[in-house]
Amino acid sequence: MSVLSLADVTPAAAEPPLLEVTGLGKNFGALAACRDVSFALWPGEVLGVVGESGSGKTTLLNCLSARLPPDAGTIEYRLRDGRVADLYELSEPARRMLMRTDWGFVHQNPRDGLRLGLSAGANIGERLMAVGERHYGDIRGAAIDWLGKVEIDAERVDDIPLTFSGGMQQRLQIARNLVSRPRLVFMDEPTGGLDVSVQARLLDLLRGLCDELGLAAVVVTHDLGVARLLAHRLMVMCGGRVVETGLTDQVLDDPQHPYSQLLVSSMLQ
């Protein structure tokens, strides 16, 4: 008979985070869009950021992804070689390289994330070329392979995205982002403008790809159903602040903060 005792609790091994945010703040004039936001993200972890419009979710995402310099706080990122870099102290070329290779950004509107005048294949291949891939056959092969992964017929490889439906454009944007095998992907309402059946397909696809590639992701959404399906952990934002954070199912099933309770109770069942 061996009894469990508190003395036997083994401390969790502390793996270093991929991204560490401390005291991040961003103001637009007198408006504090983000206030004192701190959190860490670990490799392979999907973090959902939920909250109503105007709660600061997208501002946070833009600060995190090096698109909008914050007014306060630090964002530290662990590079592939293990060094930890302060994002906004990196040189502009180094930051650009990071955005093109190690990171992906999936916009709510695929038109913001695609080159509409270039073929689907060129949209996917562009990032490969940015990391030095020059062999045309290999690039085309990879593009066709990724079209398959996002369930777009390979025959469409030479068509421009303007001829695609909204759902296909969104899937193409995902392929374009993931082809360079990023370690971290930012997503801003990835299923936002899509009708429900298309949303389900995209969610299923994203869930599978995150799992398969071990991607870390920060997903901003106001849809708690999307958050439940994709995110391991949730951060609830209200008025620019993080009011609650925890395991996704815990935050949704047992919300602690008054605003989280309101958010969850307002969800359609």
Add this chain to the structure above:
Amino acid sequence: MSEQLRAIGLVKTFTLHNQGGLRLPVLAGADLAVSAGECVVLSGPSGAGKTTMLRALYGNYLVQQGHILVRHAGGVVDMAKAPPSVVLDVRRRTMGFVSQFLRVIPRVATLDLVTEPLRRLGVDAAAARERAETLLERLSIPRRLWRLPPATFSGGEQQRVNIARGLVAEHPILLLDEPTAALDAANSAAAVALIVEARRRGTAIVGVFHDRAVGEAVATRIIEFEPPRMAA
């Protein structure tokens, strides 16, 4: 037998901020210890906190006080204090949960839903599929449904898919929240047989069963829960 799960002094009070800050005490220092090969059935009237207890053990509900010690990966984890990544790892490898309702994932076929817990443990596709099929067959889910997402299935079919998904990975600890509530007698008996087999394999089980006969059929020990007294 070795203890797999021990809850010490669990306190859980729900505060409903949008109902004028109403406070509902549900667990007031609950203890529980479960060893391998035991099935502890929580019994008691509705509202006594049985489901809250199960959900707290799983890390789904936050407790304000207490410890939830779990034997996990060669060590011991306190689920009440562990970081989210550790809680998720405990759920993946050590602790299964079968709830009353299946959470359907759009577009995911029944067979994939049931194999998923095994795939996450690194079991190869063919072996995972074989184990999933065995369970679906024993729970009488017609083969023609295996390729379909369970969204359109009846309540009883969904519940049986949920049981298959919860049992397939043979976690050392299993939490069961009314897993047989929507099942007819024959299907309920099939579920009971699977639970008893899991217990005999050495699984440590905690369960809540609406149907007293089912509870008695699987239990090695029954614990009575009483509704907490409201503070005057």
